[in-house]
Amino acid sequence: PHRTYKPFYTLCSFPDTNRAASSTAQKPDSVEVLKVQGYRMNIEVRKNGEIKGDARVTLTPAVRYFRYLSFGLYNELRVDSVQTVAGDTLTFIQEKDQGSFGVVLPDSLPEQTLRICYTGKALRQTDGEYSLRNNLYWYPRLGYLIPATYDVTYRFPRSLKLVATGRLVEQKSEDRALVSRWVEETPSMGAAFTVGDFDTSSFRRDDRPLSIYSRRNRPKSMRRHIGGDVQNSLYIFEQLLGGLPYHQVRVAEIAGNVSFGFPGLLFLSSITFQQELEGVMEALRGHEASHQWWGNVVGWKTYRDQWLSEGLAEYCGALIAEFLLDGDRTFFQILRGWQNDLLEKGHIGVSVGLQRFGFSKSDLATSDGLRAGPIYLGRRLGEKHPVDYYLITYEKGAYVIHMLRTLLRDFTTGSDERFWQMLADFVHTYRGKKASTEDFKRIVEKHAAQNMDWFFDQWVYGIQVPTYLYSTQLAEESGKYWVDLTVRQEDVPPTFRMPVPVGIELQDGEHRTRLVEMTGAQKAFRLGPFTSRPQRIFFNDFAGVLARVKKE
Numbered sequence: 001p002h003r004t005y006k007p008f009y010t011l012c013s014f015p016d017t018n019r020a021a022s023s024t025a026q027k028p029d030s031v032e033v034l035k036v037q038g039y040r041m042n043i044e045v046r047k048n049g050e051i052k053g054d055a056r057v058t059l060t061p062a063v064r065y066f067r068y069l070s071f072g073l074y075n076e077l078r079v080d081s082v083q084t085v086a087g088d089t090l091t092f093i094q095e096k097d098q099g100s101f102g103v104v105l106p107d108s109l110p111e112q113t114l115r116i117c118y119t120g121k122a123l124r125q126t127d128g129e130y131s132l133r134n135n136l137y138w139y140p141r142l143g144y145l146i147p148a149t150y151d152v153t154y155r156f157p158r159s160l161k162l163v164a165t166g167r168l169v170e171q172k173s174e175d176r177a178l179v180s181r182w183v184e185e186t187p188s189m190g191a192a193f194t195v196g197d198f199d200t201s202s203f204r205r206d207d208r209p210l211s212i213y214s215r216r217n218r219p220k221s222m223r224r225h226i227g228g229d230v231q232n233s234l235y236i237f238e239q240l241l242g243g244l245p246y247h248q249v250r251v252a253e254i255a256g257n258v259s260f261g262f263p264g265l266l267f268l269s270s271i272t273f274q275q276e277l278e279g280v281m282e283a284l285r286g287h288e289a290s291h292q293w294w295g296n297v298v299g300w301k302t303y304r305d306q307w308l309s310e311g312l313a314e315y316c317g318a319l320i321a322e323f324l325l326d327g328d329r330t331f332f333q334i335l336r337g338w339q340n341d342l343l344e345k346g347h348i349g350v351s352v353g354l355q356r357f358g359f360s361k362s363d364l365a366t367s368d369g370l371r372a373g374p375i376y377l378g379r380r381l382g383e384k385h386p387v388d389y390y391l392i393t394y395e396k397g398a399y400v401i402h403m404l405r406t407l408l409r410d411f412t413t414g415s416d417e418r419f420w421q422m423l424a425d426f427v428h429t430y431r432g433k434k435a436s437t438e439d440f441k442r443i444v445e446k447h448a449a450q451n452m453d454w455f456f457d458q459w460v461y462g463i464q465v466p467t468y469l470y471s472t473q474l475a476e477e478s479g480k481y482w483v484d485l486t487v488r489q490e491d492v493p494p495t496f497r498m499p500v501p502v503g504i505e506l507q508d509g510e511h512r513t514r515l516v517e518m519t520g521a522q523k524a525f526r527l528g529p530f531t532s533r534p535q536r537i538f539f540n541d542f543a544g545v546l547a548r549v550k551k552e
């Protein structure tokens with residue numbers, strides 16, 4: 001039959017360098033071409049790590065003429081058949097070594113359910129330890145973050161335990177296997193599971209139980225410790241960011257050095273079950289716990305906006321160290337680690353934050369660092385040097401969040417109330433939705449009560465980092481004191497502006513902090529009067545700005 005196809009265009013836009021990037025570059029949101037109602041899956045897990053999957057996906061195309069559907073699927077999983085529920089076989093295309101396959105739809109129906117059967121080695125299996133080889137694409141996945149309900153029945157060897165996202169609704173024995181069904185009725189960004197020869201411990205605080213699944217022979221005290229950190233993190237984030245929709249949270253140990261947060265299920269790397277590095281492990285667990293909000297309660301629109309999820313999670317990890325440990329010593333150590341990674345390119349070691357992904361000093365030294373590009377490039381930052389993606393989206397992203405805290409902080413009282421309100425408002429506004437960088441900017445603008453183009457243009461859409469060279473002089477007149485501060489700004493255009501906190505330690509023991517608005521090549525400030533003699537000056541107090549600082 002004769003068919004008419006709509007033409008399509010690929011459009012590019014490039015910002016005019018004479019104008020601010022955010023006012024010229026077009027940043028379209030991804031087009032939502034379909035809605036996914038839900039997944040109903042039967043997954044048979046074998047001892048060697050292979051799975052046999054039977055997935056039914058119910059979806060509604062949101063545009064007309066929608067005939068070709070592309071699913072993501074880990075390249076070692078092979079599709080055996082694609083059918084309609086009526087049993088009609090559909091044409092599908094799966095190339096070798098491709099992380100996706102395409103299905104030609106029978107007709108533009110308002111809603112349809114596809115049945116996809118597939119097999120392959122979805123789990124890595126070493127010495128009885130299992131972990132998903134690909135946490136996201138172990139089932140035919142439509143889109144990256146399309147909320148859907150999940151109803152998954154797993155069949156697995158009796159000798160293993162299985163833990164998955166969702167609510168365990170039933171478990172029974174069949175022949176030599178166990179069959180368990182896990183249901184997530186709240187539309188969620190994804191589903192995951194793992195199996196293993198686990199030891200478990202359970203905790204209960206308020207109404208939400210927490211279970212820890214570790215590999216065998218880990219001391220119970222370790223599970224208790226991790227359970228405590230995760231429970232505390234969830235509690236703190238609930239106070240700051242609002243309630244969690246999940247009735248139960250499970251934590252499972254997985255092999256390797258990557259951790260992952262799914263709705264109600266945290267995969268924590270074996271690293272965190274083996275050693276207790278004061279501060280670092282709390283931050284890692286806090287990072288993953290906060291992904292219950294970042295990426296699950298609030299999604300992100302495109303890969304360009306994923307820094308919101310990772311930057312906020314990395315910052316939340318540091319906050320856990322700040323709240324649960326030695327005042328703020330560990331917190332500022334973590335910040336210094338980010339500064340060193342970003343500004344010193346491995347000359348002062350490499351932060352544990354990057355080490356946990358397996359990166360070394362020399363990876364950092366040979367990478368492009370800050371010049372890899374702006375935060376807004378997202379995963380493309382890592383195309384040449386993988387470390388740059390983590391460096392920029394996690395660490396610079398987290399630093400951007402810290403700079404927003406600096407801007408919103410009341411340095412007279414030391415209160416961060418406006419910052420917490422901004423974060424809570426962001427979660428509240430985008431609960432169950434996906435946010436873009438511009439959406440986040442609008443929330444920041446509301447709480448900062450100013451246009452924030454300048455900030456986002458500099459730090460999110462730009463790559464420059466200022467160097468401040470400062471000198472101070474003390475002035476005294478009839479028992480009153482002033483600090484005359486001169487600051488030179490380098491490595492950025494003269495229009496680059498940033499409020500910089502300056503701490504002044506007075507003889508009477510008081511510590512005052514003032515924000516000075518730095519811009520231009522050189523600027524002079526007079527701070528005071530103080531009734532007690534200033535003893536020490538802390539330029540860029542609170543580590544408030546990502547900058548190189550030198551005293552002249």
Ligand SMILES: [Zn+2]
Pocket residue numbers: 287291309310313
């Ligand atoms: Zn993360």
